[in-house]
Amino acid sequence: MKLLRRLLLLCVLAALALAGAAAWWLHRPLTLATPTVELSVEPGMSPRAIAEAWVTAGVQTSPRLLYEWFRWSGQARRIRAGSYEVAAGTSPRALLEKMVLGDETLVTVRLIEGWTFRQFRAELARAEGLRADTAAMSDAQVMEALGRPGVHPEGRFFPDTYAYSRGSSDLAVLRRALHAMERRLAAAWEQRASDLPLRTPEEALILASIVEKETGLEADRGLVAGVFVNRLRIGMRLQTDPTVIYGLGASFDGNLRRRDLETDTPYNTYTRSGLPPTPIAMPGKRSLLAAVNPQPTRALYFVARGDGTSVFSETLAEHNRAVNRYQRGGP
Structure with a gap:
């Protein structure tokens, strides 16, 4: 009987020791x-x-x-x-x-307002820990994989900072950016001005992309949009350099020449009336809102001062004087 008690005691002590060791570990x-x-x-x-x-x-x-x-x-x-x-x-x-x-270690990638789809793809390819599932895909194949076959990718992805876990697919980030832009565009379109000369959310997206490329200054976005809306209303050509540059594609060397402005492409708003066929960049929220609610103005022209701001003019004569002063260094 004593032996049995001793054995039981040893078992209890061993169990306690094991439990203690486990707790310590x-x-x-x-x-x-x-x-x-x-x-x-x-x-x-x-x-x-x-x-x-x-x-x-x-x-x-x-x-x-x-x-x-x-x-x-x-x-x-x-x-x-x-x-x-x-x-x-x-x-x-x-x-x-x-x-x-699920306390994951997340990495972030920042997609900048005004970037093109080509720049978005390049940034995702450089992103830390992001699986490059789209590396061998064409733009059209990427859009098909995202469930948007036949849709031009430009302007379709919302610029923002996206967090992801290491090993995630670049397609997953693009899908989130795609859905974010669709939500933002739908929300902006619901807030559009009643007299807007834009027929569809697609046209609003195109105009927003032009506004995004024309100015980075918050205070000028509404006025820039107002100028383009005024031109659309009266059938005046938009004559905006960023669309021409986009149409030149990889051949653009950073210097926009007169011959470029005179060479007709679907994106040359000097030679063609109305909006270009697609957006030319990824617009942010402020440009989307400016496009659908432009600031009321009688201006038909604007020119950059060189400090990030612009001078707006109602007449061609006023505009030419501003161009002479701020672009050519005249009085």
């Missing part, structure tokens, strides 16, 4: 091979595979021990796919909690 910082260790947990990965992947990535512990902790906790099936990073001081308990909560 669960709260003790994991040893890392590098200052930080990153891991992308893919959808469908098993808890065992996740434990092994952490050890392979640089968490210096037993993969079996880590797996058993995941399993014993009862939360193994609650681990979320995502991109995770652990630093010195992270315990096994904190590691599991991070994955269960």
Whole structure:
């Protein structure tokens, strides 16, 4: 009987020791091979595979021990796919909690107002940790993959800062930007002025892209839009350099020449009336709102002062004087 009691006592003590050791291990910082260790947990990965992947990535512990902790906790099936990073001081308990909560390490990419789709794609190709699924795709193939076959990509993506987890697809970021622009454009169109000479949201998007390229100054956006709206109302050509430059494409060398203004393309608003066939850049929210609610003005012309602001004129004579002063250095 005494022997049995001793055996039971030893079992209890062993269990307590084991529990104590487990508690100590669960709260003790994991040893890392590098200052930080990153891991992308893919959808469908098993808890065992996740434990092994952490050890392979640089968490210096037993993969079996880590797996058993995941399993014993009862939360193994609650681990979320995502991109995770652990630093010195992270315990096994904190590691599991991070994955269960989906506390991902996010990276950001900034897509700038006024950029073209070509520039958007180049920036995404440079983005840290972003999977380049579109690398071998043409623009048309990208739009098809996004569910917009036959749609020209220019102007269709909202410029903003987008956060993503490492290993995410560039298509996912583009899809978010696409949907963001569609929402922003729809909201702006609902707020349009009643007498606007624009028939569709598409035309508003085109005009907004021109406004975006013509000025970066918040105070001038409404007036620039007002000038173009006035011209559209009376059938006057828009005569805006950014559309000509866009039409020149890769052949534009940074110097817009007279022959460029006289060479007819679908985007040359000096040789063709009305709006160009597509947007010429990605407009931001302020340009979208300016296009649908232009500032009332009688001006038909404007010229840059050279300091970011513009001079607006109602007559050609006034405009020529402003051009002579601010562009040619005259009195």
